[in-house]
Amino acid sequence: xxxxxxxxDHLWIVTPIYLALGFFNILFAWLGxxxxxxxxxxxxxxxxxxxxxxxxxxxxxxxLLGGRLKLSANRPTPNWMRSKWxxxxxxxxxxxxxxxxxxxxxxxxxxxxxxSETVKLFWxxxxxxxxxxxxxxxxxxxxxxxxxxxxxxxxxxxxxxIVMALFKPRSWCVFxxxxxxxxxxxxxxxxxGESVQTACSAQGCAGCAGCGKKEE
Amino acid sequence: xPSKRYARVDRDYCVACGCCVKVCPMDAIAVWHGVEARVxxxxxxxxxxxxxxxxxxxxxxxxxxxxQ
Numbered sequence: 001x002x003x004x005x006x007x008x009d010h011l012w013i014v015t016p017i018y019l020a021l022g023f024f025n026i027l028f029a030w031l032g033x034x035x036x037x038x039x040x041x042x043x044x045x046x047x048x049x050x051x052x053x054x055x056x057x058x059x060x061x062x063x064l065l066g067g068r069l070k071l072s073a074n075r076p077t078p079n080w081m082r083s084k085w086x087x088x089x090x091x092x093x094x095x096x097x098x099x100x101x102x103x104x105x106x107x108x109x110x111x112x113x114x115x116s117e118t119v120k121l122f123w124x125x126x127x128x129x130x131x132x133x134x135x136x137x138x139x140x141x142x143x144x145x146x147x148x149x150x151x152x153x154x155x156x157x158x159x160x161x162i163v164m165a166l167f168k169p170r171s172w173c174v175f176x177x178x179x180x181x182x183x184x185x186x187x188x189x190x191x192x193g194e195s196v197q198t199a200c201s202a203q204g205c206a207g208c209a210g211c212g213k214k215e216e
Numbered sequence: 217x218p219s220k221r222y223a224r225v226d227r228d229y230c231v232a233c234g235c236c237v238k239v240c241p242m243d244a245i246a247v248w249h250g251v252e253a254r255v256x257x258x259x260x261x262x263x264x265x266x267x268x269x270x271x272x273x274x275x276x277x278x279x280x281x282x283x284q
Binding site for chain 1: 228229231232233234235237238247248249250251269270271272273274
């Protein structure tokens with residue numbers, strides 16, 4: 001049974017467009033704030049992971065590469081990678097790096113540091129990226145944030161592509177910091193006392209432990 | 217007649233990404249309040265597509281009626 005396609009099933013195109021725009025003009029990196037803010041807004045005000053489930057361009061792009069283009073080995077995601085320790089650890093690490101990037105932006109804004117026209121891959125390797133900045137009429141901190149944010153986006157995309165090739169197409173989703181954070185928000189917002197699976201009453205106990213009863 | 221098997225979600229590992237929802241031919245799975253995927257056991261035919269797709273390895277196929 002083939003499911004009907006919707007407009008949002010084509011959002012994978014956003015990932016290559018975003019990365020290409022940042023290659024030619026780094027200020028387009030600011031558009032990436034949408035990918036940061038939208039899932040948070042949906043989780044905080046809507047109490048759902050609709051962004052991950054439906055609108056995430058990166059997830060769709062990974063599905064396309066690993067699924068339709070068969071670039072994924074389709075091996076199970078390793079246990080350590082799907083453990084809570086790794087997921088929450090990566091969330092903390094990712095946000096530590098994000099705030100460090102904000103700190104550098106502040107230093108450039110205050111004049112304590114010069115603008116660095118580079119993109120830092122894996123938080124370590126500096127790549128020259130000066131062709132993408134033409135000294136536009138924006139404050140240096142605006143450009144610095146763009147370089148920093150693009151570094152973050154490119155690095156996380158690369159990690160996503162690597163785990164896609166090695167494991168399942170959407171293995172990135174397992175430890176995606178935005179996904180982990182929005183799931184945490186949703187857990188806090190989820191209605192209490194409604195945790196019983198609807199199927200239980202129809203077909204007997206499914207052993208989901210949703211009712212709080214331990215599996216025998 | 218219900219199928220012998222059905223999909224069961226391990227809530228400790230489910231990341232509520234919704235990959236399973238997209239591939240389910242029976243629309244038997246939904247993400248519950250962004251917390252975890254939940255299977256409507258009555259609709260599930262136990263085809264295993266969701267288990268194959270799940271990046272977190274949180275879905276397995278279980279025999280029906282074992283714990284009733």
